[in-house]
Amino acid sequence: MRYQRLIDWVDDRIVESPGKVIVAFLLVTGAMAVGLGNVSTESGTAQFAAGIPAEEALQDVNREFSPAFEEDTGSTQLIQRGDNVLAKPQLLYMLEAQEAIEEREGLRVTSTSSAASVVARSLDPNATTVDQQITVIEGTTPTQIDRAVRQAAPRLEGLLSNDFNEKSASASATIGVVTHEVPAGLSSGSGQGGSSPLTPIQQEIQRIVATTGGDITVFGSGITAAEFSTVVSDSLLIVTPAAVLFIVLFLVYAYRDLLDLLLGSFALLMAVVWTFGFLGIVGIPFSQMMIAVPPLLLAVGIDFGIHAVNRYREDRRHTDSVGEAMREATDQLLVAFFIVTGTTVIGFLSNLTSDLAPIQDFGVVAAVGIVFTFLIFGIFLPAAKVWIDRRRDGWPIPTFSQRPLGEEGSALSEVLRAGVVIGRRAPAAFLLLMVLFSAGAGVYATGVDTSFSQEDFLPPEETAWYLQELPEPFAPNEYTVVSTLNFLEDKFTTTQGGNVVIYLETRMTDPTVLESIHRAGDDPPDSFVSENRHADSQSIVTVIESRAAQDPEFRRLVASNDRDGNGIPDRDLEEVYDYLLSSDSRDETLRYLGDDYRSARITYAVKADAGQKEITADAQHVAADFRGDAVATGGTVVFEEISGLIFDSALQSLVIALVGTVAFLLFIYWVLEGLPSLGLANVVPIAVAVASIAGTMRLLGISFNAFTATILALTIGLGIDYSVHVVHRFVDERREYGLFEALDRTVRGTGGALAGSMLTTTFGIGVLMLAVLSILGQFGLLTALSVAYSFIASLLVLPSVLVVWDRLRGHDPDLALDEQDVPTAAGSPTGVDA
Known part of the structure; x- marks a missing residue:
């Protein structure tokens, strides 16, 4: 097929000109490293508020109702x-x-x-x-x-x-x-x-x-x-060495060879340099969410590295030629890596549907990083491996082991075969059980909460004991903000817990406008502070009342323009406003009245014990009762709007990632194998993993927040890695062996590499739990669990899926596909119709 010509061309470069490939990649690495110096940082909640309608309204309010020329x-x-x-x-x-x-x-x-x-x-x-x-x-x-x-x-x-x-x-x-x-602009927004x-x-x-x-x-x-900034650097200082330690330990076991370990580690470093160099070159700031990017790159890079070396070692057992073994390995792995990269990129790019800029940036950087990882581990590492193995006999470096993981007869291979045993005995019943389990987990997961608050981005009140025991320079700084906030809330609690703002755009000289502003405070909702069934508020009405109480001349002016005698003028309002602006109440007036008399600001005090969702709903209800264009805003409203967008982002990215992944797999398996239905088989274990991780979130009391909003799409992006390797290896083996022999060879060969990758990735990402920032720890825990769930589903559930798929295709389980007389589809390399 046409794609094979491209793979053969890449194989030629890897095998025939490995030195040139190495030099080319090192030159690109040097160029990317230049961008590292341009990486800027961004932290805190303000980055999430950018572009939110309520936030823009709040900024408009703060700009419009601040006295001119005043700092x-x-x-x-x-x-x-x-x-x-x-x-x-x-x-x-x-x-x-x-x-x-x-x-x-x-x-x-x-x-x-x-x-x-x-x-x-x-x-x-x-x-x-x-x-x-x-x-x-x-x-x-x-x-x-x-x-x-x-x-x-x-x-x-x-x-x-x-x-x-x-x-x-x-x-x-x-x-x-x-x-x-x-300087002006300090308080223009909520974040x-x-x-x-x-x-x-x-x-x-x-x-x-x-x-x-x-x-x-x-x-x-x-x-x-x-503290917003310090917690990022402290977290990186703790997490990075721990991740390196765990990764090196597991890579030592996975590679069991010093040169392979050094090569794999250097390739991982290249992937990180390329990705963060790209960050500096295009000008995307390094935010708190970006802390999760290096572990993700390590997760995929480790998987690719172990698979490349493991498959090469398998093929070296059948030939003494380094070049021939690498050709056989890359023929299979480049396709598998491409499929994994495509599905992973789809999973990360699904975050572009989010209305929150930091989540969009995270999706773009993660996707680009995965493409870089594919190029480095798909081309550079095999070329470097060829170059090294042709020379290693002359180097005084010991070779510890070249045996592939999970080879027949090992203890690991027996554990990996559990899914094959189930697939041989009761595949349909087991799949039905998995469907019921996934449905139950999905229903249970509908109770997962959503949250967004300033405290999410701050270190906890008390640093964990194991972090306090760390020596310098790893010991985190002393943090006080959250404990101080809690102390203030405990010691200075009142019935008032802040305020919400109504931004009103209307003709403020209309005779009825002040009366309508006053009436809007009657019978306030439960979350508003009130007295005598009237909301505690500040507006141009209260400015007029305050001035009238202390200025007899103004009091007479108000009385002459007050037809119903309630102290609120309802005619010749322009004259009333002009008086205020010419008095020493000018600055106070301009805090609640636009200088062109076409807008107003009304603030309502809210109760300290009212929930963010309740306050926002009540504020929007009150805004709807105003005449003219009224928008509810304020810090609480903005944060609740962000919280809603986080939930929407989680669902949208999940749907898009799932649909995009299915479409891509259907297409790619049709093009590569003439078997589009394999794409559906590929997705089944991922559906189980997604349902499991969502249910786990509720079980552990973890809500969707700025970090975990990406976890469902991320589970698809990372999890598909495992099922793709199993399916692609199975198709390769099925051409030459019967059904169960092919499955057995698949789980022992690919499953062994997957086990090493899963353990390394789970612990490598799991170290995020050591981060000072608690929501980063939650993200690390969920990501590690999603990888573990995806591995288990791919090795335990996928064999039964492939057995059922094989039977539905009408294949003879005892014969290899190449031995069966079945109708062929145009372009199908397996001799099986699509």
Whole structure:
């Protein structure tokens, strides 16, 4: 056939000119290595929010309703803990920290505030500077301080922990706030990235606070951003050496030859260099999801390497010619590698259907990496193996073993034959059992949850004990963000848990618009904070009410334009707005009213114990009641929208990967073997593996998140590797042997290589469980299980599938296909009709 001519051409290059092939690949490796220096990094949740409608609406809100020519403000929280943070020594610790921060140049501090400042000013209203406040506290008795705390209690709300006791003037925690002037655009979106202009500022504040005394923790977006980035590097530093250790150990067993081990390891390194060089050349950033790419490349590369060497060793047993043995090996393996590469690439590229850019980038990079792996292990490694074996006799390097894995008579071969035994005795009944099992697992898996939160991308509150025991430089950094968040939630919990935003685009001079904004807060949904059956909200309406309460002239203007007397103007609204914009309420007005009077921003406080899904549904329901074009947004809404897209991505990529894989296998087996039905047989064990991994997710309580959203398509992409090798080897053996002899030779030959590949890959990817980032550990666990499930299904289920397939084709099980008189299809190399 035509494809054989291409394989023969590649065989000629490998066998006749191995040196030239090696040089060509080394030159490409050098070129790709240049791109490594251009790889940028990206981390955090902001990368997932890009392009989300609710996120774009939030950015529009923040741009439109921020006063013109005003820099953004950022803040740093100083969280103080103690037996009583309102005691005199503790108040002084906080004030001294504030003073030290204000005195340090370069921190862009505009103001500091704290409960200590409030107490000091309660004692002396003229103490406006931190230095003056320190003097006041130092000259005051504890009794006077307690009395001042009780007097200032209303102004201390929100600054003290929930255990604040006004009578005893005590509390176990307090929050101080440092306000900074930072470059514009800091708060334009909902997501948190791996970089922040506040990071160096807050890290410097940490160093300052450490010298002032007291138990004070520095917290803010800069600290969070730093941990987003640090957890990636820490995870790589731990995972990479562990993966290398496991891979080398299993490759030593798989190859049992020093030169083959070195060659296989070098080819793996080339695959990683090519892939990440490509990353730098095309400008795709290295995100947290990309941490999973090297293990995936290792998984496929290890499989290809072991199969190439194992099949070559099998063929060397029948000939003394290195070239002839390699030709026989690559004739079979190049086709199998191509099929595996095609199906794996389809599985990864199915992630392009996702609306989330990081998942799309992951799919592209993984797919390109697999193509590179195919070229390196399909062409470079065989050429290098030929070049080495023709010279190795003259090298003083011992050869430990050239025996193939799973050869007849070995203990491994007996274990691998379990599927053949089942296929011989009761294939149909066993397949029916597998269908029922897969259906049950699939139904059970419908209960898998979906989640997306900032905490997913942060290290856990407590680092696992086995990571704490690691020596330098592998010991992870000390992480504080999650424990601080949990402390704040525990100590400063209120009925309010943030807010949602309604972005309203309409003619704001319409006489009824303010009345409609006010009415939208009546009878609020359960997740909204309310008082007297009206939502706790902030809008242009509340700005008008606040200004009217303190400005008699404005109050008269509102009254003259208020026909129903409820305090909300309903005519000549432009005049009302003009007054506000010409007063000292201008900045506050522009936070809720567009300067062209065609848009408005309304924020609603939501309950702390309300769920993300509930809040989003309620916010969208309220937005639907507004006249004009109203969009619900805010951090909670954006994250819930991302969560929904993650679930959609998981299902879409699964369907596309499955359909694409089936179509590709049907076509490729029709072209290569004239047997398209083999494509369907190929997919059966993968369906079992996908159902099993989905059921396992629910069993282990693992939800679909930014990482695990790809696991179903990935199971198809990696799992098909195992079934393709078995099916392709079976067809090759079936031409010369009876059904069960062909199956037996298949599982012993290919099954042995698959076992080595599975063990290496499972442990190589499984080391992701050692990562500091917990969702990366979940991904590693599920990926390792998916590989193990695919291996088991291919060796246990696929033999029964092939027995049933062979019987449905009407073949004589005791005769080889080449010995049977069956109708031929045009172009069928097996002599069997399609």
